[in-house]
Amino acid sequence: MIDIEGFKTYMYEEELSKNTVESYLRGIREYAALYDEVTKPNYIEFKRILMEKVKPKTVNLRLCAVMKYCKYKDIPMTIKHIKTPKLTHIDNIITEEQYKRLTDGLRADGDIVNYARVQLLAKTGMRISEARKIRKKDLYAGKVDIHTKAHMRTIYFPASLLEDIKPYLDTLNDDDYILRNEYGRSKEKGNSLTTRGFAAALNKMAEKYGIPGEVMHPHAFRHFFAMQFIKRKNDISLLADLLGHGSVNVTQIYLKQSEEEQKHAVDSVVDW
Numbered sequence: 001m002i003d004i005e006g007f008k009t010y011m012y013e014e015e016l017s018k019n020t021v022e023s024y025l026r027g028i029r030e031y032a033a034l035y036d037e038v039t040k041p042n043y044i045e046f047k048r049i050l051m052e053k054v055k056p057k058t059v060n061l062r063l064c065a066v067m068k069y070c071k072y073k074d075i076p077m078t079i080k081h082i083k084t085p086k087l088t089h090i091d092n093i094i095t096e097e098q099y100k101r102l103t104d105g106l107r108a109d110g111d112i113v114n115y116a117r118v119q120l121l122a123k124t125g126m127r128i129s130e131a132r133k134i135r136k137k138d139l140y141a142g143k144v145d146i147h148t149k150a151h152m153r154t155i156y157f158p159a160s161l162l163e164d165i166k167p168y169l170d171t172l173n174d175d176d177y178i179l180r181n182e183y184g185r186s187k188e189k190g191n192s193l194t195t196r197g198f199a200a201a202l203n204k205m206a207e208k209y210g211i212p213g214e215v216m217h218p219h220a221f222r223h224f225f226a227m228q229f230i231k232r233k234n235d236i237s238l239l240a241d242l243l244g245h246g247s248v249n250v251t252q253i254y255l256k257q258s259e260e261e262q263k264h265a266v267d268s269v270v271d272w
Helices: 004-013 018-032 040-053 056-073 096-108 112-122 136-141 159-164 195-209 220-232 236-243 248-255 259-269
Strands: 143-148 151-156
Touching: 004 018, 004 056, 018 040, 018 056, 040 056, 096 112, 096 195, 112 159, 112 195, 112 220, 136 143, 136 159, 220 236, 236 248
Parallel strands: none
Antiparallel strands: 143 151
């Protein structure tokens, strides 16, 4: 039998992130629904079944889950992951024009809460999971150290951010979250806003200000920060540090143009 509960405890003891634990548990549950033990033939068949149902990236995530389980059980196992095509462009990032339309609209409507939420992400490059931990006192300290996976990451808060969201900060106590729940049920007010809650708020903003929904997701503002930073300061190593990437290879994607920009470049150059 597959020891799912023991595997769950093992992963938490390994200090894996909550999202990673949930992803690996999903993978091992899918495996356990088909097989009672981990063997190479079962593993290979599981891979084949996944390849017929889901995208290569998802296949590799599920295979990683089983490999992690093998490590937990000291089961010797190797298998090749699926090669995924290397991205040659980056898309689904909110553009400068869309960002300005969003922030101008929020300001004009006096929505200082959502304006502060958007600015916090767009001017720091934080992941939503990191931003949920930020309190007013952190901003006035100028920086905060956050533990991410195996290392500490320093997040800096630019002076322009504090200036832009000062009307909202003035309504908070020092220990209040910046991404606090302002509109939920009374027992939820004041708590840190959930990722799902913020995503729902972004969907409403997208509809209100005429912005495509695919670029209005919490992680889009992290991408926006990276793209704007690299345009103004072409220092990929510094950007990798600021984003908390373990390797500049991950950060290289922000040096690439969008698919639309690439097509425009080809259209303007190819005149023969």
